[in-house]
Amino acid sequence: MKKMFSPRCVTSVILLVSLLLAGGALAQGLPEKWDDEADVVVVGYGAAGAAAAAEAHDAGADVLLLEKLAFPGGNALLCGGAVYGAGTSVQKELGIDDSPEQMAKYYEQIKPGLNKPEFIEIISAKSAEAVEWLLSHGAKVPAKYGVPGLTAGGFENLYEHITPARTRSHWVEGGGPGLFAAFKNAVDSRGIRVRFNTPATRLIRNPATGDIVGVRAVQNGKELAIKARKGVVLATGGFVHNKEMLKAYAPGGDGYPGAKGSPGATGDGILMAQEMGAALWAMHEVLESLGINGVGTAYFTPFMEYTVIVNKEGKRFIKEDAWTEPITEEALKQPGAVAFLVFDSKLRARDEVSNTVGAAIPEEKVIEASSIPELAAKLGIDPDALQATIDEYNTACETGEDPLGKGKKALFPCKEAPFYGIIADPLPVITTGGLLTSVDAEVLNPFDEPISRLYAAGEVTGGKCVGYPGCGTAIAECIIFGRIAGRNAAQLPDW
Ligand SMILES: Cc1cc2nc3c(=O)[nH]c(=O)nc-3n(C[C@H](O)[C@H](O)[C@H](O)COP(=O)(O)OP(=O)(O)OC[C@H]3O[C@@H](n4cnc5c(N)ncnc54)[C@H](O)[C@@H]3O)c2cc1C
Structure with a gap:
């Protein structure tokens, strides 16, 4: 059977339709x-x-x-x-x-x-x-x-x-x-x-x-x-x-x-x-980063590398000192396309955090708990899994050898109660x-x-x-x- 439309013919038709459409706009x-x-x-x-x-x-x-x-x-x-x-x-x-x-x-x-x-x-x-x-x-x-x-x-x-x-x-x-x-x-x-x-x-x-x-x-x-x-x-x-x-x-x-x-x-x-x-x-x-959906100003750049970033299963999925785009793209692949930043009171007291929380990040978005299992429950994460992750991470801070390859400079322990968590959404920032x-x-x-x-x-x-x-x-x-x-x-x- 004879082919009704050759690729060239289809291209010509597309071109013709485009010209007519453009003509339509011009004809206004x-x-x-x-x-x-x-x-x-x-x-x-x-x-x-x-x-x-x-x-x-x-x-x-x-x-x-x-x-x-x-x-x-x-x-x-x-x-x-x-x-x-x-x-x-x-x-x-x-x-x-x-x-x-x-x-x-x-x-x-x-x-x-x-x-x-x-x-x-x-x-x-x-x-x-x-x-x-x-x-x-x-x-x-x-x-x-x-x-x-x-x-x-x-x-x-x-x-x-x-x-x-x-x-x-x-x-x-x-x-x-x-x-x-x-x-x-x-x-x-x-x-x-x-x-x-x-x-x-x-x-x-x-x-x-x-x-x-x-x-x-x-x-x-x-x-x-x-x-x-x-x-x-x-x-x-x-x-x-x-x-x-x-x-x-x-x-x-x-x-x-x-x-x-x-x-x-x-x-x-x-x-x-x-x-x-x-x-x-x-x-x-697209410049992507973790943020808080609905809070246009929220960014974590000054301190994110020092936190522990986990998914809903309480597991880390990327080294926290990676560039913001791979972190965001990996977070998108996690269950529920969400991540959690976990840190302790020592980090909370550092300038990088205290200057950002209350300014770019609303106070109420930073969830506080007296223990890791309590924090996990508040964030909707399995408490045992999060505790195991934090224990393993703290060991890495002591040895300087992180299984995910985070650099020594950013290996900041998560040990001192109270503990804090932020629900972090993977978002596009600018194109x-x-x-x-x-x-x-x-x-x-x-x-x-x-x-x-x-x-x-x-x-x-x-x-x-x-x-x-x-x-x-x-x-x-x-x-x-x-x-x-x-x-x-x-x-x-x-x-
Ligand atoms: C949270 C955050 C932090 C950032 N921090 C920095 C930083 O510190 N330093 C830095 O260099 N960059 C930063 N950026 C990026 C930077 O702010 C933007 O890239 C830059 O401001 C873009 O400016 P613009 O004028 O091109 O566009 P916009 O700022 O988006 O302004 C465009 C304007 O056009 C209007 N508009 C859109 N469509 C129409 C229309 N059809 N008719 C009429 N008006 C229209 C919009 O309402 C808007 O007011 C940040 C971005 C974000 C989101």
Whole structure:
């Protein structure tokens, strides 16, 4: 029997349908009337959006910010408050000899190739400027080691044979809210107009020229057509709160019990740009960590390595000083996709824990018991199994030989009552893949050609902080490319 459809024929049909669909979007044409307009429309009022808006304003543009939630901030508001920089005034005050070249050499080691070399060069060259920009808008980073202040940020020690390990994570006073106050100041002090509760839904393309000339949005149930005389900047963040996109791209698929961070991170900018033919980069790259579902701020990084991490059966399943991603991915495979952090009163008293509990981690999420079996019962773990695990772990602390290979430095005994436990969920934190952009922050199509008058910055883009090279790299990226996007959009002639 004759084959009805050859592969080539099927491809042609798919192509035809795609063209018709794209034509459908284009055929919508320009709105009959515009409900609002500005030179530059920035979609999303988080870190990248604020930086883009401020810079576009300084380049002489009239700017409108659209934010889908009732308040600004996105992830910056919930974040730890770190920004990564080399050669900053704060480092100089502490006598740290750092440079963009040293930073670039380190950055190149993290997920090589996925962080594009051209982005690494720009981020390294401009990271100090990004920190100074924040400081100039009121952020405070004391010249001391610690939080707030400066800490080592990532895996710099592992690459000392390539480039000196420098202390680059600048922690702003007041954590995320302290950090975002500087971004908000950048917007408020320039009198930039903001429409809250106004999600952008689609981009508007001029069918005659192919230019992106505005966005469709919704406010109070009313559809709006908003004209961008010069350009549109997408700064809508990542997609950790979009289950379908996680299912399509993330290592944990739709298996995560929830997600960290801002509920606004639903991938809207990626979808809107995809409709216009945008290319994607490194979409599978998701920073994952243990956290507490529903508590956007909860993180355990400062002390997790010293705890004992067990599953519902009371068994350890990974060395606790592993990187956050393998820990999270192993936790996802455990019964009930949940883990438990167990520690004693000695660890509870250490700064790393006491500074985090009551601040990023609510007190009531830390369960206390006078013995290990009692703690196990409260956590829903088999008491005998947990006791056996803790006994074996304490022996490893004495001998320095851990069956799971945890390093001596992190082998902190769990012996002194009362004991504590935290129920820890494996969660995606941020996505580091997204829209492919040029060094000028233009959104590119799959042939590396810019989509005319469309820019993007921050977590909505890909290839700039894949593997999360250090605490603060995401915020640095938002400032650097947000400013590039805002400036370039503002410099275009009106369409
Ligand atoms: C718990 C946590 C701790 C972190 N700690 C740090 C840290 O210390 N240092 C660091 O560098 N990074 C940190 N990060 C990562 C960093 O905070 C984010 O990557 C960064 O803030 C992303 O900024 P953004 O502006 O690109 O996106 P977002 O902050 O997500 O902002 C996007 C904004 O766009 C809005 N939006 C989305 N869709 C639409 C739409 N359709 N229309 C209008 N508006 C829309 C959203 O509501 C949101 O306000 C942390 C992240 C989390 C979750």
